[in-house]
Amino acid sequence: MDEHNKSNKKLTLRLLMATVAMFGFGFALVPLYDVMCDTLGINGKTNIESALQPQGMVPDESRVIKVEFMAHPNQDMPWSFEPKQALMDVHPGQVIQTAYVAKNLSNHRIVGQAVPSVSPGLGASYFNKIECFCFNKQPLAGQEQAEMPLIFYIEPDIPESIHTLTLSYTLYDITQQSAEPEEVAALVVNDSTQGALQ
Amino acid sequence: MKTSKPESENIKSAPVADADLSRANSAIAVEDDHHHEAPKGIARWIYSTNHKDIGTLYLWFSFIMFLTGGAMAMVIRAELFQPGLQLVEPQFFNQMTTVHGLVMVFGAVMPAFTGLANWMIPMMIGAPDMALPRMNNLSFWILPFAFLILLSSLFTAGGAPDFGWTFYAPLSTQYSPDSTALFVFSVHIMGISSIMGAINVIVTIVNMRAPGMTWFKMPMFVWTWLITAFLLIAVMPVLAGAVTMVLTDKYFGTSFFDAAGGGDPVMFQHIFWFFGHPEVYIMILPSFGIISAIIPAFSGKKLFGYHSMVYATCSIALLSFLVWAHHMFTTGMPVFAELFFMYCTMLIAVPTGVKVFNWVATMWRGAMTFETPMLFAIAFIILFTIGGFSGLMLAIVPADFQYHDTYFVVAHFHYVLVSGAVFSIMAAAYYWLPKWTGNMYDHKLSLLHFWCSVISVNVLFFPMHFLGLAGMPRRIPDYAIQFADVNQIVSIGGFAFGLSQLIFLWVVIKCIRGGEKATDKPWEHAEGLEWTLPSPAPHHTFSTPPKID
Numbered sequence: 001m002d003e004h005n006k007s008n009k010k011l012t013l014r015l016l017m018a019t020v021a022m023f024g025f026g027f028a029l030v031p032l033y034d035v036m037c038d039t040l041g042i043n044g045k046t047n048i049e050s051a052l053q054p055q056g057m058v059p060d061e062s063r064v065i066k067v068e069f070m071a072h073p074n075q076d077m078p079w080s081f082e083p084k085q086a087l088m089d090v091h092p093g094q095v096i097q098t099a100y101v102a103k104n105l106s107n108h109r110i111v112g113q114a115v116p117s118v119s120p121g122l123g124a125s126y127f128n129k130i131e132c133f134c135f136n137k138q139p140l141a142g143q144e145q146a147e148m149p150l151i152f153y154i155e156p157d158i159p160e161s162i163h164t165l166t167l168s169y170t171l172y173d174i175t176q177q178s179a180e181p182e183e184v185a186a187l188v189v190n191d192s193t194q195g196a197l198q
Numbered sequence: 199m200k201t202s203k204p205e206s207e208n209i210k211s212a213p214v215a216d217a218d219l220s221r222a223n224s225a226i227a228v229e230d231d232h233h234h235e236a237p238k239g240i241a242r243w244i245y246s247t248n249h250k251d252i253g254t255l256y257l258w259f260s261f262i263m264f265l266t267g268g269a270m271a272m273v274i275r276a277e278l279f280q281p282g283l284q285l286v287e288p289q290f291f292n293q294m295t296t297v298h299g300l301v302m303v304f305g306a307v308m309p310a311f312t313g314l315a316n317w318m319i320p321m322m323i324g325a326p327d328m329a330l331p332r333m334n335n336l337s338f339w340i341l342p343f344a345f346l347i348l349l350s351s352l353f354t355a356g357g358a359p360d361f362g363w364t365f366y367a368p369l370s371t372q373y374s375p376d377s378t379a380l381f382v383f384s385v386h387i388m389g390i391s392s393i394m395g396a397i398n399v400i401v402t403i404v405n406m407r408a409p410g411m412t413w414f415k416m417p418m419f420v421w422t423w424l425i426t427a428f429l430l431i432a433v434m435p436v437l438a439g440a441v442t443m444v445l446t447d448k449y450f451g452t453s454f455f456d457a458a459g460g461g462d463p464v465m466f467q468h469i470f471w472f473f474g475h476p477e478v479y480i481m482i483l484p485s486f487g488i489i490s491a492i493i494p495a496f497s498g499k500k501l502f503g504y505h506s507m508v509y510a511t512c513s514i515a516l517l518s519f520l521v522w523a524h525h526m527f528t529t530g531m532p533v534f535a536e537l538f539f540m541y542c543t544m545l546i547a548v549p550t551g552v553k554v555f556n557w558v559a560t561m562w563r564g565a566m567t568f569e570t571p572m573l574f575a576i577a578f579i580i581l582f583t584i585g586g587f588s589g590l591m592l593a594i595v596p597a598d599f600q601y602h603d604t605y606f607v608v609a610h611f612h613y614v615l616v617s618g619a620v621f622s623i624m625a626a627a628y629y630w631l632p633k634w635t636g637n638m639y640d641h642k643l644s645l646l647h648f649w650c651s652v653i654s655v656n657v658l659f660f661p662m663h664f665l666g667l668a669g670m671p672r673r674i675p676d677y678a679i680q681f682a683d684v685n686q687i688v689s690i691g692g693f694a695f696g697l698s699q700l701i702f703l704w705v706v707i708k709c710i711r712g713g714e715k716a717t718d719k720p721w722e723h724a725e726g727l728e729w730t731l732p733s734p735a736p737h738h739t740f741s742t743p744p745k746i747d
Binding site: 007018020026120170176 | 329330396400401431434436440453469530
């Protein structure tokens with residue numbers, strides 16, 4: 001019986017360790033997910049850091065790719081948020097400058113963060129942003145308006161099957177997340193509507 | 199707890215039966231004399247470390263939860279009896295669908311299987327008890343508290359969780375009621391309970407088999423449970439991780455699933471279904487074991503293709519880790535991912551088909567008799583296969599775009615879970631009740647229960663296929679007027695199915711209280727060590743391991 005108990009204990013311990021390991025694996029799925037999306041170029045995630053200005057890249061005049069620009073303020077965020085130009089035809093390899101316009105319609109300061117997404121997802125890795133407002137937070141005071149620049153190019157080796165790329169920005173209210181610690185307390189007191197939203 | 203009295207009377211009579219037996223069969227030496235007198239009344243159940251007592255507790259708990267979750271389904275069907283809003287507010291309706299799902303999955307089906315494992319696995323492998331009896335006691339007794347916490351959230355100010363049992367972010371993180379914390383902690387406790395149960399099952403099966411009980415002599419029920427237990431250990435911790443992330447996202451400002459903070463709500467679905475898909479096999483593999491025990495017993499033949507059954511179970515378990523994203527075809531995955539998950543999902547039909555054909559081959563030219571457990575087992579095979587086929591339809595990517603989130607999905611998973619898992623549990627209860635209670639149950643009543651159940655379950659779930667194909671979305675309290683007639687039929691089937699289960703309660707109570715004495719082996723062709731024991735099975739069995747040839 002003693003031997004039984006010993007082997008029971010050993011196996012139980014191993015299984016408990018497996019349980020703990022799988023709990024850890026659950027959390028490891030989070031970075032794993034990002035790595036997978038990154039390497040496979042799925043999920044429509046475009047580069048989150050600026051790409052370098054391409055050197056000696058020749059625009060492919062023979063191809064035209066239609067690029068659509070979309071903008072969504074999230075939830076009840078009191079901003080207007082629109083592309084300056086909703087649609088343009090782009091040659092692969094051509095460096096394009098455009099902008100989005102955002103206006104804070106409320107009377108208090110709100111920090112916005114735009115998160116980009118490209119559709120079709122497999123086109124995302126060919127869409128390179130040299131400069132983008134989505135790399136930074138965008139604070140706007142009450143009633144303030146800002147033009148937010150975007151410089152991008154499409155890589156010339158983009159698959160023939162892709163004729164249209166849709167670039168969509170969702171704008172999130174990150175006033176609370178971006179607040180400095182001492183600022184948080186003030187915000188909670190001053191800004192009860194924001195608290196209710198969260 | 200009302201039934202604890204007649205139960206303990208049975209146990210008191212047990213030593214007499216023991217004495218007879220030890221004279222008749224020296225392989226089973228019962229050492230009741232060396233044991234302390236078990237505490238009486240409620241204390242016996244609270245302190246018990248006996249696998250049969252704990253099995254009984256699990257089974258009663260599961261049945262109470264089955265009725266609780268069933269009552270919520272009745273609210274759902276009553277509201278859907280007519281279009282428009284009649285009885286409940288939409289928000290309460292959503293709470294009902296959510297808690298119904300949670301209670302049925304974690305409170306009814308999973309504990310029922312754990313109860314069956316506790317009762318039967320030691321008796322099937324010739325072990326005196328589960329390997330870790332104290333942990334066994336703990337793993338049961340934290341369960342009522344988990345559900346107390348979950349159900350109490352129904353009475354909190356913001357109401358119970360209303361985001362569906364799958365608790366997709368951001369529904370569960372940004373738009374959820376304050377009771378989400380209660381939900382998270384109750385799921386943690388349920389998870390801990392089933393992980394402890396799974397560890398116990400594995401250690402018991404690996405270390406406690408009687409000498410001569412080699413791997414390929416184990417009954418299919420033991421095999422399927424062993425594999426299920428590994429699945430539980432692999433995925434329940436991931437579920438714990440998912441609810442923890444929801445908790446910190448909602449209350450502590452993390453952004454696992456919040457795009458504004460750099461997270462991704464679609465990632466929630468990946469993590470959830472990494473748990474969720476193996477989970478559906480956790481709820482069906484033990485059924486396969488039960489059916490594999492019952493079909494041969496009433497066909498007068500050995501199980502056809504025992505080895506292929508074992509391998510099929512293993513391959514289903516392995517494949518279950520490669521198919522999770524078929525729940526998310528409409529999230530905008532790239533085509534190659536959709537194809538990969540589609541083909542893997544369809545591949546599962548192969549080992550499942552092996553099982554179904556093996557059962558049919560076992561019945562083929564057998565001397566079949568149709569006692570109640572066999573009727574439930576045959577109904578299981580037919581109805582589970584229907585559920586399997588609708589699953590195949592859902593696996594086809596372009597078709598899934600139409601079926602996704604419609605009543606077709608509801609019909610599919612209720613066919614595999616109600617007329618699948620629940621029917622197999624009923625079959626198991628009717629098969630082993632004589633062994634548990636020492637009495638035969640009322641045959642006529644059990645037949646009434648079967649026919650009422652099998653007819654009403656089809657009236658309840660079959661028309662849902664048509665509702666789904668016609669485009670009725672799931673999880674809504676109100677619907678377009680053209681769905682009214684079919685919904686009325688579905689609701690009538692629902693009420694009938696709910697009431698039919700009270701017959702089952704009646705049968706079980708009547709059987710515990712008395713009835714024709716059961717022989718040690720009431721089913722002529724039943725096989726397995728449990729039938730070498732007297733009926734009712736004495737409190738302690740196989741204190742000396744049996745001889746296995």
